Amino acid sequence: xxxxxxxxxxxxxxxxxxxxxxxxxxxxxxxxxxxxxxxxxxxxxxxxxxxxxxxxxxxxxxxxxxxxxxxxxxxxxxxxxxxxxxxxxxxxxxxxxxxxxxxxxxxxxxxxxxxxxxxxxxxxxxxxxxxxxxxxxxxxxxxxxxxxxxxxxxxxxxxxxxxxxxxxxxxxxxxxxxxxxxxxxxxxxxxxxxxxxxxxxxxxxxxxxxxxxxxxxxxxxxxxxxxxxxxxxxxxxxxxxxxxxxxxxxxxxxxxxxxxxxxxxxxxxxxxxxxxxxxxxxxxxxxxxxxxxxxxxxxxxxxxxxxxxxxx
Amino acid sequence: xxxxxxxxxxxxxxxxxxxxxxxxxxxxxxxxxxxxxxxxxxxxxxxxxxxxxxxxxxxxxxxxxxxxxxxxxxxxxxxxxxxxxxxxxxxxxxxxxxxxxxxxxxxxxxxxxxxxxxxxxxxxxxxxxxxxxxxxxxxxxxxxxxxxxxxxxxxxxxxxxxxxxxxxxxxxxxxxxxxxxxxxxxxxxxxxxxxxxxxxxxxxxxxxxxxxxxxxxxxxxxxxxxxxxxxxxxxxxxxxxxxxxxxxxxxxxxxxxxxxxxxxxxxxxxxxxxxxxxxxxxxxxxxxxxxxxxxxxxxxxxxxxxxxxxxxxxxxxxxxxxxxx
Numbered sequence: 145x146x147x148x149x150x151x152x153x154x155x156x157x158x159x160x161x162x163x164x165x166x167x168x169x170x171x172x173x174x175x176x177x178x179x180x181x182x183x184x185x186x187x188x189x190x191x192x193x194x195x196x197x198x199x200x201x202x203x204x205x206x207x208x209x210x211x212x213x214x215x216x217x218x219x220x221x222x223x224x225x226x227x228x229x230x231x232x233x234x235x236x237x238x239x240x241x242x243x244x245x246x247x248x249x250x251x252x253x254x255x256x257x258x259x260x261x262x263x264x265x266x267x268x269x270x271x272x273x274x275x276x277x278x279x280x281x282x283x284x285x286x287x288x289x290x291x292x293x294x295x296x297x298x299x300x301x302x303x304x305x306x307x308x309x310x311x312x313x314x315x316x317x318x319x320x321x322x323x324x325x326x327x328x329x330x331x332x333x334x335x336x337x338x339x340x341x342x343x344x345x346x347x348x349x350x351x352x353x354x355x356x357x358x359x360x361x362x363x364x365x366x367x368x369x370x371x372x373x374x375x376x377x378x379x380x381x382x383x384x385x386x387x388x389x390x391x392x393x394x395x396x397x398x399x400x401x402x403x404x405x406x407x408x409x410x411x412x413x414x415x416x417x418x419x420x421x422x423x424x425x426x427x428x429x430x431x432x433x434x435x436x437x438x439x440x441x442x443x444x445x446x447x448x449x450x451x452x453x454x455x456x
Numbered sequence: 457x458x459x460x461x462x463x464x465x466x467x468x469x470x471x472x473x474x475x476x477x478x479x480x481x482x483x484x485x486x487x488x489x490x491x492x493x494x495x496x497x498x499x500x501x502x503x504x505x506x507x508x509x510x511x512x513x514x515x516x517x518x519x520x521x522x523x524x525x526x527x528x529x530x531x532x533x534x535x536x537x538x539x540x541x542x543x544x545x546x547x548x549x550x551x552x553x554x555x556x557x558x559x560x561x562x563x564x565x566x567x568x569x570x571x572x573x574x575x576x577x578x579x580x581x582x583x584x585x586x587x588x589x590x591x592x593x594x595x596x597x598x599x600x601x602x603x604x605x606x607x608x609x610x611x612x613x614x615x616x617x618x619x620x621x622x623x624x625x626x627x628x629x630x631x632x633x634x635x636x637x638x639x640x641x642x643x644x645x646x647x648x649x650x651x652x653x654x655x656x657x658x659x660x661x662x663x664x665x666x667x668x669x670x671x672x673x674x675x676x677x678x679x680x681x682x683x684x685x686x687x688x689x690x691x692x693x694x695x696x697x698x699x700x701x702x703x704x705x706x707x708x709x710x711x712x713x714x715x716x717x718x719x720x721x722x723x724x725x726x727x728x729x730x731x732x733x734x735x736x737x738x739x740x741x742x743x744x745x746x747x748x749x750x751x752x753x754x755x756x757x758x759x760x761x762x763x764x765x766x767x768x769x770x771x772x773x774x775x776x777x778x779x780x781x
Binding site: 158159162163166167170171173174281282284285286287289290293297301389390392393396397400411412415416418423426427430431434438 | 753
């Protein structure tokens with residue numbers, strides 16, 4: 145087990161380096177150097193000094209090495225449009241807000257999606273199952289920006305129950321403003337979990353060991369709790385990593401709609417302002433989060449299901 | 457969006473069972489797939505939800521084509537009423553629902569019944585084009601990786617693992633920035649580059665499963681070259697999975713296009729897509745919610761239909777999954 149974890153952790157390092165390399169090289173393809181061909185006439189000497197300062201006069205692999213060093217020392221360089229701020233400032237400003245939004249969305253999904261899936265699987269083809277699955281099909285199909293605007297229109301504007309935008313400032317502070325954004329973001333994961341857990345439960349209930357457990361006279365509750373639930377929640381754990389990518393994508397749009405100053409909003413603004421160091425920094429950051437989430441899920445998977453340790 | 461649901465949803469090598477028998481009987485002869493596809497068809501039309509979804513899907517595509525016309529063919533609605541979906545007429549701004557404008561009009565007085573159809577053409581075309589390229593790249597990458605096996609396979613899969621770490625939307629947005637323009641092809645390329653990984657994995661998995669079948673060994677034993685095995689025995693048998701994959705990829709691509717257009721990074725106005733129409737509608741949705749709701753409902757309906765069609769196809773091509781799906 146320990147070797148499995150160590151091997152898996154060591155393996156993430158080249159993956160992270162490769163991800164940074166891919167993003168870095170992609171960003172290099174975008175035309176234009178921030179200090180060249182600008183509207184202002186920058187004197188050649190200043191331009192040269194700026195290029196030296198940011199290593200732009202060196203070949204790309206040296207720049208890459210500097211950037212990797214920057215990533216590991218948490219120095220992501222200066223923002224190219226916001227004079228006084230570094231990428232690190234912007235990220236440390238926006239990231240906690242986005243993280244809170246994502247975690248709350250995930251909470252919606254776990255609190256409502258997983259039980260819905262379990263209940264639907266316990267009584268397949270019942271009215272509840274039918275409605276849960278209908279709801280999950282709808283949750284799958286509705287674009288989150290539509291859900292968000294619907295909620296703003298009916299809950300905030302028409303009913304006046306919660307404010308239309310804004311976000312509580314501290315990481316731990318919660319108020320009514322978090323409800324709508326996190327629900328709009330959490331709807332897809334909720335539908336996803338409900339469907340996944342239901343499918344896994346139904347499949348597990350057909351397994352021989354469940355039949356054996358029933359045959360030896362174990363009470364229904366114990367069969368479900370001990371044998372079925374434990375084994376059918378594994379897919380839900382594994383689904384966390386691909387879901388994370390979706391939640392990150394979702395935060396971009398949700399932050400845009402609800403005017404939440406998280407990294408997604410900074411990202412979209414930076415793309416329109418061609419602030420490439422911020423774009424690069426946020427992309428690398430989210431990539432590293434996804435890689436680490438994959439690592440975590442793989443390890444969890446190894447713990448929960450020993451068969452997978454050998455093959456990975 | 458790159459979800460592993462698509463992999464999980466796929467059957468593991470369903471066509472191999474039926475086709476394998478036919479293949480052993482006459483190695484090298486054209487693949488006799490009729491019975492399998494006929495079976496699948498009968499199973500599919502018995503699934504009411506999937507049939508309804510397919511019908512709605514077809515009706516929506518027809519609506520998008522017929523109402524405004526396409527290519528050089530004039531549209532029924534536009535020539536009947538004399539509308540141009542891009543024509544601005546401020547006297548008709550937000551005209552409301554009427555027989556002249558069944559879907560109302562937008563800020564510029566453009567008839568939304570025609571414009572939704574035109575936008576649908578773009579959205580659906582982007583969806584299918586991106587899905588096509590995703591599958592082409594997926595088939596090439598996946599079949600090379602799965603067929604070669606060994607170190608090359610390992611390296612290619614590790615590379616794919618690393619790409620999985622790249623978040624979908626930023627990746628598409630960066631690609632758009634590299635291309636530097638926001639037209640039809642740019643959208644297709646951005647969406648393809650951001651989401652081909654899953655298709656590659658699916659194809660690789662399928663090829664690896666099929667590779668171990670007896671008829672492939674038999675073909676090898678009689679001296680068939682690798683490209684013949686690949687083209688003749690392996691790829692035709694991934695067809696079922698690929699057809700399902702079309703409808704599994706479509707929703708992600710539709711939603712991706714809608715997301716990009718909605719945050720203003722999609723197709724440039726005045727060209728309409730459902731995402732950009734939703735973005736237009738957001739400006740005034742408090743007074744005129746229909747302007748936002750119509751394109752959004754169109755996206756949602758199409759995505760839902762694609763999901764149901766994918767489910768129905770999976771069930772009909774692999775009846776084993778029906779019990780648990």
